[in-house]
Amino acid sequence: MxxxxxxxxxxxxxxxxxxxxxxxxxxxxxxxxxxxxxxxxxxxxxxxxxxxxxxxxxxxxxxxxxxxxxxxxxxxxxxxxxxxxxxxxxCHHFDCLHPVQFLICDTCGEVTEIQSVGLKDTLDKQASSVGFNVVKQTIEAHGTCSECNN
Known part of the structure; x- marks a missing residue:
């Protein structure tokens, strides 16, 4: 380090x-x-x-x-x-509330946090259409990172 x-x-x-x-x-x-x-x-x-x-x-x-x-x-x-x-x-930006999406490498275990406002808006809209109010959203996607893809 x-x-x-x-x-x-x-x-x-x-x-x-x-x-x-x-x-x-x-x-x-x-x-x-x-x-x-x-x-x-x-x-x-x-x-x-x-x-x-x-x-x-x-x-x-x-x-x-x-x-x-x-x-x-x-x-x-x-x-x-x-x-x-x-x-x-x-979390490196803990002073704000934000939707969370994680990209998790199943090979090396690396976790990358991303923020996709469009994803949150889409989820909120779809949830609202069935009368559901999303309070907290975390999405985890598993796969392989760029290092492990090589």
Missing amino acids: TTADHECIDNLVYKARQFCEDKGARFTLLREKIYGLLLEQGGAVGAYELLDTLKLTESNAKPATVYRTLDFLLEFGLIHKIESTNAFVA
Whole structure:
């Protein structure tokens, strides 16, 4: 990881701390560590993978602690859950509500978040036509990334 990568991660952690404090929530050291670990991974990570990494510096870390922290980070929009793989990925633009679409590489596990406003509009229109109100939308598409296609 380059110095620029570390600076970017530090900047995002700082922004996350400010974001939480502005909302009246504490961004504890544990929350910061887990959010930082997700940022470092760059892709989706399971809770037990996070626990194993966390135990390298926090020997008394337990699954319940990791899950509570993940719940907090999800609630504040700092991370997303990839339902199909039961893994978590950091969100880099957590200060806005947005529809989420993920491109998930089944070969290497890379997860790319994209935003397609047209897709959201189409879904909202179709849902409305049957009397349904979409509150939250996450779409997961599985396939292979450009690196694995080569």
